[in-house]
Amino acid sequence: MARPRHAAPPAPETPAQVLAELLAVQRGRFAALDPRLPEAAAPPPGDIVVVGTPPHRVAGVITHHSWPAGSGPLLWSAAQVSELHPVVGAAGHAPLHALVEAWRGRMLPAVLREPDSAATVTWPSRDVVATRVFLDHGLVPLAVLAVRPPGAVASPPPDAGLEIRRADDGDVDACVRLALEELAYSSQVGGSVVRADAEAVKRTVIRDRLGRGEPTWIALRRGRAVGMMECGRAESTPGTWLAGLLPEGAWGYVNCASVTAAERGSGVGHQLLAAALPELDAATSDVPPRGTYLYYNPPNPLSSVFWPRAGYRPLWTLWEVRPAGGLRGL
Template sequence: MARPRHAAPPAPETPAQVLADLLAVQRQRFAALDPRLPEAPAPPPGDIVVVGTPPQRVAGVITHHSWPAGSGPLLWSAAQVSELHPVVGAAGHAPLHALLEAWRTRMLPAVLREPDSAATVTWPSRDVVATRVFLDHGLVPLAVLAVRPPGEVVAPPPDPDVEVRRASGDDLEICVRLAMEELAYSSQVGGSVVRADAEAVKRTVMRDRLGRGEPTWIALRRGRPVGMMECGRAEAVPGTWLAGLLPEGAWGYVNCASVTSSERGGGVGHRLVATALAELDAPRSDLPTRGTYLYYNPPNPLSSVFWPRAGYRPLWTLWEVRPAGGLRSV
């Protein structure tokens, strides 16, 4: 009599398979959280971490970024950044806590020792389950990516003393001065950093932007520059970094908005926004026009009020702790 054959045990799942399975559930989670979110993106290549067992299993990918001296991102970022890209399916508090604990143990020792470092994670703003976990581990909401659908901005009251016009290459020094004023203020209420070479970096970036004709507006009161709005256009299409953050389509964005301190609260910012959005919202390609986006700092007592009043609402929150060694266990 033949002996019964026993099926071979199934091969253990690879970390990549675990990520794929959890990502499918995470896409359902994102769709239920916020209809304006794009489909949850697959994480970038990096160090894969898997924690727990089903149904409490979660995963994530850890990436590391290092910004060289003199680069533009150093004006808003730490030099060494460890970033977590969670893939957590429908997990609740406990599995998320375990994932953040694992993140800290997998950080590069050099990052944990570096004072100019940060641990960051970007996550949908409406996921309050994750919010509680991030706060418990010492992360703070330093920035949000906010979006606004196309639509007319209510015009500010008339002010014959204020003129808004497009900036040109001749306005470089004016734009640099206003950008530096914004940087100095933002460094007190967000992640911006006034580094020793900040003005030189701003000048180079601004010269390039104006040279490319990217939309930038200046506000003048009786001929004196009192505000600036530096903007641009982008497309969220498959294969771009923006496609992981925004629905597919054509977008305008506000890169820097600055009103000199003596003019804040006087309607200059409102006038700049009304002028800029009238152009940025105009259809310009075969892609659907989605609106505009920008980043602002929730701890900023000015921008956290101004931008929601202009119709922007948070889509993604950028959680951060500096230095990275400040990421704590609970």
């Protein structure tokens, strides 16, 4: 008599399969959170971590970045960065806590010992469930990516003593001075770092940007530069890094805005933005213009007021703790 056959147990899911399943659910989460978010994108390659069991299973990818001495990102980033890319589906507080705990357990020992290090995660600003979890683990909302639809700002009051024009190669020294003033201020209220080579790095970046004709506006009073708005254009298209952050289309962006201390509150920033936005919002390709974006620091008492008044609102929050070893367990 033949023995009855039993079906073989199903093969366990691979971490990649778990990521794909959770990502499909996460897309629904993002769409419900904020209509301005793009479709939730797959995380970059890295160390995959899966925590829990259905229906409370979550996953994430951990990546590591190192910035060499003299590189531009070191003016706003730690030298060693561990980044978590959550793929959590519709999970609530408890699974998210477990994911952050697992992240800390998978950090490289060298990163945990490094003073010039950071643990970071970028997440939709309107997801308050995740906000509670990140705060509990010692992460700080150090920056936001804010967006503004196309359209002019309200006309600023006239200032006959102020000249606004596009910066050119002859304005490098003035632009560097203003950029360093902004860096010094931001280092007190955000993630910027004043490093020994800051002036050389800023000079190289600004000279190259002006040489490429990237739009930068400068404000002058009695011939002296008192403000600057360093801008650019980018396209969010499938496969680009921007596609994971912004809906598909053409975007203008504000890279750096600086007003010298004696002129803050006098309307110089408003005048610069009013001059810059029409060009940044203009269509420059077959890709439809979607608006402009920028990063600002919520702890900054100036930019956290100025940019929302100008119509920018948070889309993504960049959570961070420095050094990375400061990421707390519960």
